[in-house]
Structure formats: structure tokens, C-alpha cells
Amino acid sequence: MENSRPSSKRFLDIVSDLRTIIKEEGAVIGDKLPSERVLADRLQVGRSTIREALRSLELLGLIETRRGEGTFLADYKKHQLVEILSTFIMQNPQSFKSVDETRRIHERAAIECISNDPERRTLPVWESFLEKLKGIEPIIREELLQEIVVVSENRLSLKIWFLLKQYSRAPFHETMAEDEKEVASNLLKEMMNGNSQLAVMRYADWLDIVNGERRDEHEC
Amino acid sequence: MENSRPSSKRFLDIVSDLRTIIKEEGAVIGDKLPSERVLADRLQVGRSTIREALRSLELLGLIETRRGEGTFLADYKKHQLVEILSTFIMQNPQSFKSVDETRRIHERAAIECISNDPERRTLPVWESFLEKLKGIEPIIREELLQEIVVVSENRLSLKIWFLLKQYSRAPFHETMAEDEKEVASNLLKEMMNGNSQLAVMRYADWLDIVNGERRDEHEC
DNA sequence: TAAAGGATAGTGGTCTGACCACTTTATAAT
DNA sequence: ATTATAAAGTGGTCAGACCACTATCCTTTA
Numbered sequence A, B: 001m002e003n004s005r006p007s008s009k010r011f012l013d014i015v016s017d018l019r020t021i022i023k024e025e026g027a028v029i030g031d032k033l034p035s036e037r038v039l040a041d042r043l044q045v046g047r048s049t050i051r052e053a054l055r056s057l058e059l060l061g062l063i064e065t066r067r068g069e070g071t072f073l074a075d076y077k078k079h080q081l082v083e084i085l086s087t088f089i090m091q092n093p094q095s096f097k098s099v100d101e102t103r104r105i106h107e108r109a110a111i112e113c114i115s116n117d118p119e120r121r122t123l124p125v126w127e128s129f130l131e132k133l134k135g136i137e138p139i140i141r142e143e144l145l146q147e148i149v150v151v152s153e154n155r156l157s158l159k160i161w162f163l164l165k166q167y168s169r170a171p172f173h174e175t176m177a178e179d180e181k182e183v184a185s186n187l188l189k190e191m192m193n194g195n196s197q198l199a200v201m202r203y204a205d206w207l208d209i210v211n212g213e214r215r216d217e218h219e220c
Numbered sequence C: 001t002a003a004a005g006g007a008t009a010g011t012g013g014t015c016t017g018a019c020c021a022c023t024t025t026a027t028a029a030t
Numbered sequence D: 001a002t003t004a005t006a007a008a009g010t011g012g013t014c015a016g017a018c019c020a021c022t023a024t025c026c027t028t029t030a
Helices: A010-024 A036-043 A047-059 A080-088 A093-115 A124-134 A141-151 A155-167 A178-193 A196-210 B010-024 B036-043 B047-059 B080-089 B094-115 B124-134 B141-151 B155-167 B178-193 B196-210
Strands: A063-066 A070-073 B063-066 B070-073
Touching: A010 A036, A010 A047, A010 B047, A036 A047, A047 A063, A047 B010, A047 B047, A093 A141, A093 A155, A093 A178, A093 A196, A093 B094, A093 B155, A124 A141, A124 A178, A141 A155, A155 B094, A178 A196, B010 B036, B010 B047, B036 B047, B047 B063, B094 B141, B094 B155, B094 B178, B094 B196, B124 B141, B124 B178, B141 B155, B178 B196
Parallel strands: none
Antiparallel strands: A063 A070, B063 B070
């Protein structure tokens, strides 16, 4: 009936300790962390345990290691980790719905955010998109969505969106159909006009097209 | 100028190899994976390398290890990836704003979701809350918000919300002021009436009260 | 025969020490 | 002062050894 002070998984404690160290030293992106040997000595564990923790954080993209140089706080702009995840995670049918719904929540919020901001809704990038939508060159759906989420300038929301995108089974990596481009254009126009409510409605229209008509039961 | 067949990070290759093994053996959730020693032998690498890969997958919640028993394909109902990522992103002061914004995004989505669903917007729990808001007994702000997010029935969104709540510096764990209760009541009433737009506006009013008047610059 | 008990093998968890390949830095030779 | 060389530091990997724990087999016992 131990109170599990040592949580039976030392490397998990190390992950936590590393976070503390980073915090205490006020390390910023790009900064060098103590070497594995120093960490092992400081935290009083073997180097292999330190490495298990570091390798975990590396796979998450939180740190970056360069042989011969050291370990550095990573620029968390690389989401390559999720590629590996997506092949493993959730065959659970129920969770796909949550993922898609949550992704849409963030997209909708981004659309509203931009529509309500005179600065961002008049960015030249939207004009460019409108032009491209008039043409016949193929456009990937998520190109537009990504731009929207990026411009909304909520880094956490963006991060979450990128994660969810990888897990989503919605066909947002495919090219847009011709009639679909018009709906997307309408979305953009309403957004640029600052009419967030109509923009969101056009977004809903777009979803209807992409997902076919099987959106009968769930509307959140 | 090697073609990087051995990708300089052996443990990353192992992660990939593990995926292959799991696929080939048709392993399902809960199944036991080969032991670390067997894997090391089969993949012709040291056991420590195998462990670095396994520990990474464990931190991601993809596998589960039980001492003395073995390693198993995890039942990944917990999206703990988001958890870990967020705790790390949180070092940066700028991110607090993101956290609060993102939390509000989920709250707003939940309010809209419930408002648009005749079933959920007429739940007796809302009447109870209205009654309590009329009284003088103290009510914690997040009690109401939590109920809303829970009822919206998006498990992932709920998970994210709980997480963000912890890192938020907004005073949602405090009790509601008297004049504040009226605003909250209005929010509930609009929601119960199915008027999602007005409900969201009342929600914005509420935020204004809670956060004082320093919502000048950011409106997303 | 069936139940209880203990020995044994298997497993993950950890540590140590040893190499290797590579980069940086310090030192020596020019 | 510049260049070449040596040394030190770092991550990457391996092998072997324990430990703590679990499951299993097998003997002992009722």
C-alpha cells in the first residue's frame, strides 16, 4: 500500500523533472539543455533513464538533439510526430466524430475571429484565394482552412487544429470540386465583408458539400 | 552523402519497425507485444534502443507496459498527447492569452451546440441553475460553464476544456457577484429559448463583467 | 484427486561501463 | 596570426548485470 512516491515509472518522473529544470533555468526555444551525463548526475539516475525521457520528448517534437552538439529546446513548429501517431491511434469509431467536431469548432472560431477584425479580414491573401478559386487549377481544401486558422493567430488553437487534422478522416486533403469553389468563395467574401454570421453559414454550406448529405443527425 | 537509409536516429527507425510488426501480426488493442529482449533480437539492435522507442510510444499513450507482464497495445481513449503538448507550450507568457481564448472558443461552441438542440436546451438542469441564480447562495462561475461543456457531449472538447481550465489565469473558480448572476441568467434563458446568437452575446457580456473592461484590443 | 505452496522462468525497470561518430574547443606547429 | 592537430565534450548504441514483479509449472499436502 505504498503511496507511490516513486511513480514506478522513473522516466515519467524525469520527464516532469526536465520540465522543471527548463522552467527554472528560463530556457527559451533554441537554448541548450544540460548534457545527458550532467542530467543523470544531477537527477541521480542512470543515463539510460535520462535518455528514455529525452527520446520521448524528442518524438513529441519538444526537443531536438544534434549528435556531438547537444540537446536543444525545439522550435515546436514540426508536427512530424503526428504522422506516426495517426497510423496507430484511434480506430475507435466514436472518437472520429469528436475529432471532426472539435476541428470544426476551431475552424468556425477562426472564421468568426477574422471576420470581426478589420485588419485581418482585409488581408491580401484572401483576394489571392478568391482569384485562385476562380481559376481551374486544383486547390486542396485544407490549404484554405489552414490559412484561416493561421491568420486567426491563436497559436494554441492552431496547434490543436494541426493535431486534429491528422486524425480526421474527413477528406480535407483532397482537391476542391468546381461547384465547391463557389461556396468557398462565398465564405471568403462574407468574411472579408465582416459578416461573421453569414460567413459561418457559408462554412456550414461548404461542410454539407464536402461531407455529402449525411449530416442529418449531428449539428453541433 | 549517404542516402540516409539508417536515419542517424536508430530509435526512430525502431518506432517505424514496431508499427510494421504490429501491423503484420494484426495486433489489436490489449494484445501483448513481443518482449523487449525478443524485439531487440529480432530487429538486431540493443535492448536500450528498443526501450527508447517503446518509452516514446508509451508517453504518447500508444502502448502500455506492466512490469513483470509485458507490453501491450494501449486502449487509447485518452488524448493525452494534447495534454503533454500543452503543458510544455505553457512556458511562454504569450500562451496564456491563447489558453484563455481557446477555452472561450470551446465554451462558445458548447453554448451554440446546446441552443440549437431542442433536446438539450430544455434539460431540467438549466431550470435548476436559474433557480440557484435567483438565490443568494454562492455559485462558482465554472460550475455553470462546466455543465454547459459537459452537456454539449463532445468528449474531446470536454477534455480540452478541462485541460485549459487548469492553465487559465481567468478567475473562473471564484464565486459570482450578484449583478453577475443576472447576466448569467440571461445567457441561460436565451440558450433555453434556442436563440444561439443571443446566447453567445450574453456570454460575451458575462466575460466583460468577469474580466473587467480590459477587453479592448482582443476580441476573438 | 484437488488444493496449496514454493521454486523457476520471463518481463519490464534501472544502472554501469564501454565504445563509436561527430562537433567544439584548446593546443601546438608553422 | 594562421593553420593543423589533439583533446574534450556530446549524443548514439551496445552488452551485461541486477532488481522487482508476474505468471507458470511442479512439488507437496490435505
